[in-house]
Amino acid sequence: MTWFQAIVLGIVQGLTEFLPISSSAHIRIVSELWFGGDAGASFTAVIQLGTEAAVIIYFAKDIWRLIKAWFRGLLNAEARADPDYKLAWYVIIGSIPISLLGVLFKDEIRSGLRNLWITAMVLMIFAVILAVADETAKLKRDSLTMKDSIFMGLAQAMALIPGVSRSGGTLTAGLFLGLNRESAATYSFLLAIPAVFGAGIFSIPDVLDRSGPGLQADIPQTIAATAVSFVVGYACVAWLLRYVSKHSYMVFVWYRIALGAVLCGLLATGVVDPI
Numbered sequence: 001m002t003w004f005q006a007i008v009l010g011i012v013q014g015l016t017e018f019l020p021i022s023s024s025a026h027i028r029i030v031s032e033l034w035f036g037g038d039a040g041a042s043f044t045a046v047i048q049l050g051t052e053a054a055v056i057i058y059f060a061k062d063i064w065r066l067i068k069a070w071f072r073g074l075l076n077a078e079a080r081a082d083p084d085y086k087l088a089w090y091v092i093i094g095s096i097p098i099s100l101l102g103v104l105f106k107d108e109i110r111s112g113l114r115n116l117w118i119t120a121m122v123l124m125i126f127a128v129i130l131a132v133a134d135e136t137a138k139l140k141r142d143s144l145t146m147k148d149s150i151f152m153g154l155a156q157a158m159a160l161i162p163g164v165s166r167s168g169g170t171l172t173a174g175l176f177l178g179l180n181r182e183s184a185a186t187y188s189f190l191l192a193i194p195a196v197f198g199a200g201i202f203s204i205p206d207v208l209d210r211s212g213p214g215l216q217a218d219i220p221q222t223i224a225a226t227a228v229s230f231v232v233g234y235a236c237v238a239w240l241l242r243y244v245s246k247h248s249y250m251v252f253v254w255y256r257i258a259l260g261a262v263l264c265g266l267l268a269t270g271v272v273d274p275i
Contacts, residue, residue, distance in 0.1 A: 001039070001217040001221055003221060006217055006221035006222070006225040007224060007225065008030065009030065009031060009039055009043075009047065010050070010226065010228030010229045011228055011229075011232055012026050012027055012030050013044070013047050013048065013051060013228075014051055014054075014229040014231065014236060015232055015236060017051040017167070017229070017233055017236070018051070018167050018189070018233065019252060020130060020165050020167050020172070020252045021123075021165055021252055021255060021256055022119075022123065022162060022163050022164060022165035022166075022168060022256075023044075023048070023051075023165070023166075024041070024044050024159070024162040025119050025122075025165070027039055027043075027044045028114060028162050029259075032116065032273075033272060035215060037215040038114060039217070040110070041109055041110040041114065041203070042203040042206035043203075043217055043222065043225075045202070046203050046222055046226065047225045047229050048196045048199070048200055048229070049196070049197065050225075050226035050227060050228070050233060051196075051230065051233035052192060052193055053230050054230050054231075054234035055189050055190075055192065055193060056193065057234065058189075058237045059186075059189060062190070063190070063193075065084055066087060066088040066091070066190075067088070069082045069087075069088055070084075070088035072085065073085035073088075083143065086144075087144065087190075089149075090144050090149035090187070091149070091187075091190050091191055091194065092194070093146070094149040094150065094153030094187075095156075095191060095194040095195050095198075096153060097153045097154050097156065098153070098156050098157040098160065098166075098195045099194070099195060099198055101157045101160060102198075102199055102202075105160065109160050109161075113161050113162065115274050116263060116267055116272060116273075116274040116275075117267055118163065119162045119163040120163070120260045120261075120263040120264045121264075122161055122163030122260075123163040123256045123260035124256065126163065126164050126168060126169070126256070127252075127253045127254075127256035127257045128253075129172055130168060130253050131253040133172045133176050134249045134250060134253070136176075137178070137181075138178040139178070139179070139181065141177075141178050141180065142183040143183070144179070148177050148179065148187075149187075149191075151173050151176075151177060152170045152173040152184075152187065154173075155170050155172065155173035156170050156188075156191055156192070156195065163260075166188075166192060166195075166196075168252070170184070170187070170191060171184050171185060171188055174188065175249075181249075185241060185244045189237065207219075
């Protein structure tokens with residue numbers, strides 16, 4: 001991998017992580033179409049640490065409040081009535097599915113599921129699901145329940161398949177559950193922190209081992225891509241929260257369908273190798 005490629009992929013990661021269009025799919029597609037090789041699931045997981053660092057800084061006060069409430073609740077039964085104590089548990093519980101499945105299906109995630117035919121089809125299929133959720137959403141609730149955390153956690157786990165979109169899956173689930181868009185987006189951002197940091201740290205040894213196929217980034221290039229994703233991602237967090245409070249997700253639905261259709265065309269004509 002060249003420095004230019006690393007910077008471009010960092011920008012792509014930062015621009016797409018928080019949008020319901022799948023950052024992992026975009027990293028996969030851009031690296032294949034533009035650079036002629038797969039940057040790999042491990043590289044993708046590591047540079048996501050940059051965008052999650054942006055989330056931590058943006059929501060620092062909220063995260064610190066949740067942490068304090070969680071520890072207070074562990075030590076004091078009366079403090080367990082605090083909504084922040086419950087929300088902290090919801091973030092922990094919602095992170096379990098993607099953590100377990102990520103470990104169990106590690107090899108398949110890094111190989112078979114990165115087939116571009118799968119990516120293209122999943123982009124379009126989940127675009128339709130997002131459209132249905134967006135059009136039928138009641139948007140009445142702004143607080144979560146245990147059921148919400150489990151359902152949205154399972155939806156997040158589906159993002160192990162490039163094309164689903166971690167944020168897209170959780171936002172779609174939140175809409176189906178009747179949460180308003182801003183509440184669903186905020187929980188989606190918080191829910192990503194344990195899962196993405198875990199996956200990123202877990203994948204660091206694989207990035208250090210540059211013997212695999214495809215594009216291989218060295219340590220300085222990976223750090224640079226992560227830093228770029230942090231800067232771009234921080235700007236996108238603020239923008240998305242403002243956007244979702246006033247707009248539907250249909251623009252992302254049509255974008256996903258168009259991208260998936262174009263990718264299918266390139267694959268069908270042999271312009272792009274699916275593997």
